[in-house]
Amino acid sequence: MSDTPPVILGDVPGSFxxxxxxxxxxxxxxxxxxxxxxxxxxxxxxxxxLASCLKGVVEPLPDAAHDRDRWSAWGLGEHTxxxxxxxxxxWSESYFYRRLLDAVGYFAPxxxxxxxxxxxxxxxxxxxxxxxxxxxxxxxxxxxxxxxxATALLHGSLWGNRADLGFRxxxxxxxxxxxxxxxxxxxxxxxxPLLTGTGILCLIADNAGRELxxxxxxxxxxxHRRLVERAVLYVKPYPYYVSDATAADVLDALRRLRAAPGxxxxxxxxxxxxxxxxxxxxRAPPFAAAPLPFTDLPADLRAEFGAAALTVVKxxxxxxxxxxxxxxxxxxxxxxxxxxxxxxxxxxRTLKSDVICGLDARTEAALDAAExxxxxxxxxxxxxxxxx
Ligand SMILES: O=P(O)(O)OC[C@@]1(O)O[C@H](CO)[C@@H](O)[C@@H]1O
Numbered sequence: 001m002s003d004t005p006p007v008i009l010g011d012v013p014g015s016f017x018x019x020x021x022x023x024x025x026x027x028x029x030x031x032x033x034x035x036x037x038x039x040x041x042x043x044x045x046x047x048x049x050l051a052s053c054l055k056g057v058v059e060p061l062p063d064a065a066h067d068r069d070r071w072s073a074w075g076l077g078e079h080t081x082x083x084x085x086x087x088x089x090x091w092s093e094s095y096f097y098r099r100l101l102d103a104v105g106y107f108a109p110x111x112x113x114x115x116x117x118x119x120x121x122x123x124x125x126x127x128x129x130x131x132x133x134x135x136x137x138x139x140x141x142x143x144x145x146x147x148x149x150a151t152a153l154l155h156g157s158l159w160g161n162r163a164d165l166g167f168r169x170x171x172x173x174x175x176x177x178x179x180x181x182x183x184x185x186x187x188x189x190x191x192x193p194l195l196t197g198t199g200i201l202c203l204i205a206d207n208a209g210r211e212l213x214x215x216x217x218x219x220x221x222x223x224h225r226r227l228v229e230r231a232v233l234y235v236k237p238y239p240y241y242v243s244d245a246t247a248a249d250v251l252d253a254l255r256r257l258r259a260a261p262g263x264x265x266x267x268x269x270x271x272x273x274x275x276x277x278x279x280x281x282x283r284a285p286p287f288a289a290a291p292l293p294f295t296d297l298p299a300d301l302r303a304e305f306g307a308a309a310l311t312v313v314k315x316x317x318x319x320x321x322x323x324x325x326x327x328x329x330x331x332x333x334x335x336x337x338x339x340x341x342x343x344x345x346x347x348x349r350t351l352k353s354d355v356i357c358g359l360d361a362r363t364e365a366a367l368d369a370a371e372x373x374x375x376x377x378x379x380x381x382x383x384x385x386x387x388x
Contacts, residue, residue, distance in 0.1 A: 005326040008354065010089040016354060016377050017089040025053050025096050028242060032104060032117040042112065045103035057081050058095065062102060067286070071098070074291055090325045094291030097240050106238065116239045122249060125163060125209040126256055134210065135257070135264040138217070142263050146225055147192075153221050154188060154348075154384070156214035161315050161350045162379050163210035163243070180366045180375070184351070185334075185358050187386035191310065191346050194388060195227035199309030204234045204288070206315025208249035215314060216253055220267045223274055228309060230279050237284040241317060247284055293321045295340045306342030313345060316352040323347075323357050334358030334385040341387065350382040351375065358385050 010017035029050050033043065052059055058079045061068050076095070079087040084096070105112030116122070125131070134156070141149045195201065201222055205215055219231045235245045245253075257268030274280035287298050294313075297305070305311045313322050322345070323337040337357050338345055354376050359367075367375040375381050 005328060008089045008325045008327065009086065010092055011083075011085040018085065021053065021084055021089070021092060021096075025093075026050055029053075029100070029103075031121070031242075032100065035117065035120045036104070036115070038104065038112070042104055045105075049099055049103045052099075053084060053096065057083055058087065058092070059099070061098075062108075064108070065102070066107060070286060071095075088291075088325065090293070090320060091291040093241070094289065098289070101238060116246065116248065118239050118242050119248075122208045122243060123252065125243075126213075126252055128210070131210055131213065131256070132260070134213070135260045136262060138263040138267065150192065150221060150225070150227075151188070153214065153218045154191070157211075157218045157312075157314070158348045158382055158384060159350065160211035160214040161206060161348065161382070163207055179370050180363065180381070182381055183383065184363050184367065184375075184381045185383040185385050187334075187346070188384045190386040190388055191384070192227075194310045194344050194386075195222060196309065197226055197228070199228055200307065201228040201231045202234065202305055202308040202311040203231065204311065204313045204318055205236075205245045206318060207243040208245040208253070209243065211243075211314070212245045212249055212253045213256065216250070216257065216271055217267055219280060220270045220274075223279055224270055230281065231274070232281045232283055232304065232308075234283050234285065234288055236288050237286055238289060240289045244289075244317075247282055250282060293324055295324070297342070302342045305345070308343050310344045310346060311341070313347045314349070316349050319347050319349040320353060320355045323355060325355055327354055328357045330356045330359040330364045331361050332357040335387045338387045344386070344388050346384065346386045348382075348384055350379050352377055352379050358383070 008017055010021040012018050029046055033046055038046070058076075058081065060076065060080050061071055065071075075091060079091060079095070084092045087095075100117065101107060104115070104117045106114065106117070141152055144152075201219070203215060203219060205212060215233070219233065222228050223231055233250065235247055235250060237246070239246060254268055254271055257264050258272065259265070260268070271280060275282070285298075285301060287301055290296070313319065322341065323334070328337065334347070334357050354373075356376060367381070371378075
């Protein structure tokens, strides 16, 4: 594509990417400090990361890092010694979370090894009364025609994406949607015919808690209604972007479902059994936490998504990775930007960053007229986009 816009950097003061690097990341460091009684060594490491984020440059991984070679292949050599604001925004963000885990001792042998620095916030959200209300709503779905239930669960998964703990740090008052419909694109009519009873559904998860629960409910529905033979749920191999889901978060969500009253418990049991029978498979590939777009998918994931009836890509970050982290003209066809993806793909995403494509011109004009640029990052609008 000759007129391809440049990859988004975080180097424009006042821009959303800049604010994430300069404000959100320091706030996340403070949030993590407050969440645990870390020892002085951990606090010194967090101090050093904060100084690096604000005034310093990208530092290399520790010599003993298990994934040094992987990050070398992902461009660490090219960005080491450069400002975080000069690297691609996606790269800097992803590496920040990898360095944060070093600072809290997540990978190194010791008392903090494997302790998710975001777990307190994740559990607070999962245990919140709002989650009870969302689970109770499942009782109303019982007995409704299957297509109606499927649509309700699809929208539950879609809007579950607003439950993003990192986003909430910088999106105060993001609830009100303007006069333009909250759903700015809806290709869901093209989604259901792809689930014909045979084949595999792949779901690339985003956030834990109140996004992962509706994702699991959607998976339970398509398995129970035999719209697919098997489902594969892709989570992160380690804590990432504050609320992104790991396998531990899947277990927390399943326990929450099984302990809930009413219909929710049956969903939880079905999912638990499906995992045991291999009809639901969990995967946590390293690439899920890579600082790269999906055009760089490794061969194994290309083969898995290529063999699937549909791959559902959840959330804003994954949308940026799927279509390319660039300020495309909003009317650029979604099919053009996802032609690289090896199989049918659907994006379910609330708009929380500048990247957007696949809008019709009238919708773009109405959004701009009603909200200026706010609609792109406020989380008040969402989309369901499908490329068959
Ligand atoms: O992927 P999610 O959870 O829907 O959103 C991720 C996010 O909160 O983080 C990035 C900014 O740090 C943006 O892509 C978006 O704002």
